[in-house]
Amino acid sequence: MSVAKRYHSLYVLFAIIVIFSTITRTILLIKALPNLDLSPFLLLKIYGVGFFFDCVTYSYFAIPFALVAVLLPDKVFNGRWFRPVVWVVGFVLTYLMLFNTVAEYTFFDEFGTRYNFIAIDYLIYTTEVIRNIRESYPVNGILAALFLLNIGVFTLVKKRLNRSFASTSTLGKRLRAGLLFAILPVMSYLCVDLSLTNISPNNYADELAGNGIYNLVAAFRNNELDYNRFYVSRDDKLILARLRGLLTEKNNHLASSDTRDITRIIQHPGQERHLNIIVIVEESLSAEYLGAFGNTKGLTPNLDKLADESLFFTHLYATGTRTVRGLEAITLSIPPLPGTSIVKRPGNENFFSWGSVMKAKGYDNKFIYAGHGYFDNMNYFFANNGFSTIDRLNFAKDEVTFSNAWGVCDEDLFGKVISEADKSHKERRPFFSMVMTTSNHRPFTYPDGKIDIPSKTGRDGGVKYADYAIGRLLTEARKHPWFNDTVFVIVADHCAGSARKIALPVKNYEIPLFIYAPGRIKPQKIDRMLSQIDIAPTVLGLLNFSYTTRFAGKNIMNMADGEERAFISTYQKLGFIKGDKLLVLGPQKETGFYSFSRQDGATTQIPPQEGLLLDGLGYYQGMNYVYKNRLNRLNN
Structure with missing residues (x-):
């Protein structure tokens, strides 16, 4: 088996991120339709730029998975006990992506935007926010329904994850193959920011062109913006x-x-x-x-x-x-x-x-x-x-x-x-x-x-x-x-x-x-x-x-x-x-x-x-x- 086999789990991760992000984007698009002057070109930009930000989000998501794929020797990676660990991680990941779709819809419904600095506040003040959510929505029922739905989703994912095992490789080959996963997040960090989602005069279209998870991280980084660096200024x-x-x-x-x-x-x-x-x-x-x-x-x-x-x-x-x-x-x-x-x-x-x-x-x-x-x-x-x-x-x-x-x-x-x-x-x-x-x-x-x-x-x-x-x-x-x-x-x-x-x-x-x-x-x-x-x-x-x-x-x-x-x-x-x-x-x-x-x-x-x-x-x-x-x- 080639070293590429080992990285199959990262391709599965890519599919999970992109598919769930596209589904979420489509649901939010339907929600925003009354406020959009939709045209084929705008729709193309929403999904095209959106796919780009989904890929950027994936580049960050992939970092810990790529490290595991590069550093674990074949004996451990292909061992019997490692597969259940991968399954558990995969199940949790798909469940979190399902939960994120519901959470993004709820946030979008209330604020008309993807995650932003308000979501950061919600992560900080968990006591008040969790109580508010529990008093506002049937949380236990939603979580249980997502769990049942995720069983079916993960069944499909599990079959594809299993293709990652039984590969043969050396550390040198794994390092060379994993180089791309090191370059992508660095390039994303240096070259990509939220301004690339400004695709039209319509604020809803700009929000749809983004990725909620990426927006959340961006909001955390930019809670205070230096005026002279980011805004028009004069002497x-x-x-x-x-x-x-x-x-x-x-x-x-x-x-x-x-x-x-x-x-x-x-x-x-x-x-x-x-x-x-x-x-x-x-x-x-x-x-x-x-x-x-x-x-x-x-x-x-x-x-x-x-x-x-x-x-x-x-x-x-x-x-x-x-x-x-x-x-x-x-x-x-x-x-x-x-x-x-x-x-x-x-x-x-x-x-x-x-x-x-x-x-x-x-x-x-x-x-x-x-x-x-x-x-x-x-x-x-x-x-x-x-x-x-x-x-x-x-x-x-x-x-x-x-x-x-x-x-x-x-x-x-x-x-x-x-x-x-x-x-x-x-x-x-x-x-x-x-x-x-x-x-x-x-x-x-x-x-x-x-x-x-x-x-x-x-x-x-x-x-x-x-x-x-x-x-x-x-x-x-x-x-x-x-x-x-x-x-x-x-x-x-x-x-x-x-x-x-x-x-x-x-x-x-x-x-x-x-x-x-x-x-x-x-x-x-x-x-x-x-x-x-x-x-x-x-x-x-x-x-x-x-x-x-x-x-x-x-x-x-x-x-x-x-x-x-x-x-x-x-x-x-x-x-x-x-x-x-x-x-x-x-x-x-x-x-x-x-x-x-x-x-x-x-x-x-x-x-x-x-x-x-x-x-x-x-x-x-x-x-x-x-x-x-x-x-x-x-x-x-």
């Missing part, structure tokens, strides 16, 4: 000058002539109003679910009523698609930098933040979370940026009536918010509470009998229960002596979903913002565009605070007409909105220029706009420079 001095100009506004001036310094002095005439602030950051509350934005299902009666009693902002855009991205924007007032949120990065202590401003004013700052604050590094971030932290571990037994994988229900969370407000009020301290909810999240479970939609039946129920809990919070808060001196800020952390044909569908990033303080802040509907990074400066302006700032956000109430802008992003794509124009920056130094409709989000490509590009770079490249050089830290 730092030019960009920082642009940024300083963009940050000027009414009632502020730059603190120094240092061209790198974005520090400004905010001055408001008159007395400051040291009102309490409770910021409710609502999980996944897209504007599209609210009656105030045109939804006809009646899911948000309390928020719809609040729209007439608050400062109600109708064109607020979320900076990203993850909770930590929203918390980053609201707390630090910084545009989204490529990669993962600052909340999760090392060295995220001592930023100039909303918390640091309030702490300097004598406020009792608290971050209150329904779940376990180690998730997404939230407790560490807030504890090191001006807040004390309260999470699931700080709830007494009698404070919890219902909980699921992500934490206590919103009613229980808001009960804790009120009790903590009572403590601060008793100590005669103004309080600032940043509150993160969890009920409007899969598996969408909540206490029975609260609303007319049964628990665990989908997003509509999650939204309606979240609205119900907010109504209860405000009703209960009115009974407390601090209510009349409190500003309630209600905003979403991010939208419920942003998967569409284009990478950054502007309309999908719209979220609501209410600033509610009866007798303190006059109700008004504000249609001007703003970003999550503008919330802190706007609220501070409403309190008439004077302070020194390093925020990139601005007070929307002080912006001149035409100055409004917003930021949207995935972990790789960066969007800058100004007027009806959208600039998109990509990680292969790509730029895209579009016009869009605020009414329906329809997007049209337009010629390059130099002014729009420089403004976008002013914020993205400029604030990346500020971040990297620690110029928005408290010790600078």
